Amino acid sequence: MSLSVSIYSNANSATKTVTVDFQGDFLAASRAIPSNCCGLEYYFKFNTSARTDSSVTMPTRVVTKLSDLALNLNKQSATNTANSYSDINSMVVDYIYDYVHGHTANQYTSGCSLQRPMKFT
Numbered sequence: 001m002s003l004s005v006s007i008y009s010n011a012n013s014a015t016k017t018v019t020v021d022f023q024g025d026f027l028a029a030s031r032a033i034p035s036n037c038c039g040l041e042y043y044f045k046f047n048t049s050a051r052t053d054s055s056v057t058m059p060t061r062v063v064t065k066l067s068d069l070a071l072n073l074n075k076q077s078a079t080n081t082a083n084s085y086s087d088i089n090s091m092v093v094d095y096i097y098d099y100v101h102g103h104t105a106n107q108y109t110s111g112c113s114l115q116r117p118m119k120f121t
Helices: 088-101
Strands: 002-009 014-025 041-048 061-063
Touching (some): 041 088, 061 088
Antiparallel strands (some): 041 061
16 A cells, blocks of 8 residues: 655645555565564555755655654654654654755754755756
């Protein structure tokens, strides 16, 4: 199942889309899996064909739980909080906020790398 979110820029009369795929699959990643896990995990994959304002391809992101915060897994992007997301909707909104607005390096002392904002022109 997937969700496509269209973001419209009034100033540029342009629309960009971010797709969130709700996956139930095997995830190939270097991450410790709890010993009581069945091997099947559900995760969310954020993907967009949009580019940053410096024309660099925006990264695909994988979120495995509601505590995987947008800024280096340490902080929510829209606010300076280290709290886990309260629900899937909050998580999707915050990750999309981060795609659209980008963030500075070490935003909110999260240790994250610079990400330029989405380009609409």
